[in-house]
Amino acid sequence: MICTEAGEFVSALCDGEIIPPTAAEHIGSCPACQARLRDYLNLGVELRRTTSLEQAAVVPARTSDHNWTRPQNPVAAFLQKGWGTMRIPRLAFAAMIAGLVALACTLAVVKVGANSNGTVVLLSTTGSSGALMDCPLSTLDKNQAVCDWYGTIGSQNLAYRVRLLSRDEGRVLLAIRTRTYIKGENLSSFTFDADPAAKVKEVWFEPGEKLKVNVGDVGSLTLTGEWMDHVPILIGLHGQDMSPGPGELRFASPLLLKDKSVVGDLAGAVSGIFSTDDDPNEAVWMYIPGQGSFLISLLPMKDAVAADVFLSRISFHEGGHSWEFVTGAPVSRANRVWVLHQPDFKPMSPNSDVVFVSARRLVQTSAGEWVPNDRP
Known part of the structure; x- marks a missing residue:
């Protein structure tokens, strides 16, 4: 579903x-x-x-x-105030x-249980000195089924590596590699799971439960976790999934760079986070004086160029220039969006020639082609 x-x-x-x-x-x-x-x-x-x-x-x-x-x-x-809504x-x-004004709902939202049909385990590890790392491990993609941590616990320097090996219903088999090291020591073999000094333990772990793993002189590590339906783009300090929604475009105080120079600062127009609320039929519309209008969408728009997405950056080439939107939060789960740049666009009112951000609805005109329903 x-x-x-x-x-x-x-x-x-x-x-x-x-x-x-x-x-x-x-x-x-x-x-x-x-x-x-x-x-x-x-x-x-x-x-x-x-x-x-x-x-x-x-x-x-x-x-x-x-x-x-x-x-x-x-x-x-x-134009009345910075818009972050x-x-x-x-x-x-x-x-x-429609008049549903009597919502008397007291439903509590709970975390996903151990019997979830999710495909990603968000694993959290805590040592004697506090939290070590939060790491998503995929049950489907081997390239996203491993994570590492290097740091100090007490008087020891610990190298810690977890790999998800397999899944059995609501639990997963983890290979946990640990070793202590001296600062400056070459740990390249450890990162390739080929370090003879590493101690290896395979344990079954069920998200929703706590698991303690003894690591010798370092003490015990405590593992907790929960199921997710996707690999998060960005994890917060306490395991929060900071990823956009499945069909969401999100901008937080974006900057526009043209040929690596800043030509637009939208912090005044977006004081918080502007979001399309998981609606793929909406495009984010930005106007920057001197640079024109920019429509950014997950759908292929007519006359638009494809742009690469990496975390909080959108990069593309258009009109003989390189362009990049840099924002304060991950933009999209997708690795590609489309940008329609109209450099000659001007607001109808001369007094409104200032930066703004809005959203515009897209309509499909032919197979695989979309346009704004009120294209200027």
Whole structure:
């Protein structure tokens, strides 16, 4: 099951309904669906608060293609203040307009259990001096099934390496290599699992449970973990998955570089994180005075160029120049996006010739080709 299929069951959960096991399992293991569920919970609280104030809500008009319309001039709002917002997902917004103002849901979101159908184990290791590392280990990709740590625990320097060997239902077999070393010592053989001085232990580990591994003079290492449905792009200090959603584009205070020189700083327009909220049919739209308009999308747009994505950078070549967006957070799970640059674009109002960020809906005009539905 994918997010678009599971999404309709999120509101059913908050209405106290029983949903199919496949949907419940997906929502329990999918960060994007869990975020949507939290949005519903927060929405329910806010709706009950506003209802208590007896304020009438105005229902916006709908367009012929059944999408809720955006304000006619979104630029004006962005010029009033730096915009760093978390937009309500369309599913939640539609539910609000339909009048679901009595969401009395107290459902608790729990972590994925040991019997998950996830394919990645997010492994956390703690030593006597505190946390050592958080590492995702894939059960499907051998190139992403190993992680290393080198550091000091007490008076010892420890080299620590974990490789996921196999999976049996809800548990995995780990090969744990450890050895102490002297600073400056050559550890190249250790990184290739060929160090005769390394101690090797194979242990079965079940995510959701704690496992202690004795490492001689260093003491014990404690392993914990949870299942995930993807390999995180970036892991926070305490194991948080900081990856974008499956269909999300995300920008945090981006810079635009042209031929390695900064030509645009959007920190004022995006003071927090601007996100397409997992909607692949939306493109991020940026305007930078002197550089024109940029549309960035996961879909191949007409006249757009392909751009490479690496963590928080989008790189492409266009018009004889090299371009790069550098942002403060991972941009996308995809390694490629499309960029439509319109260097001659100007805002209609001369007084609004300042940097802004918005989103624009894309429509398909032919097989494999998309364009903005309100292309300037």
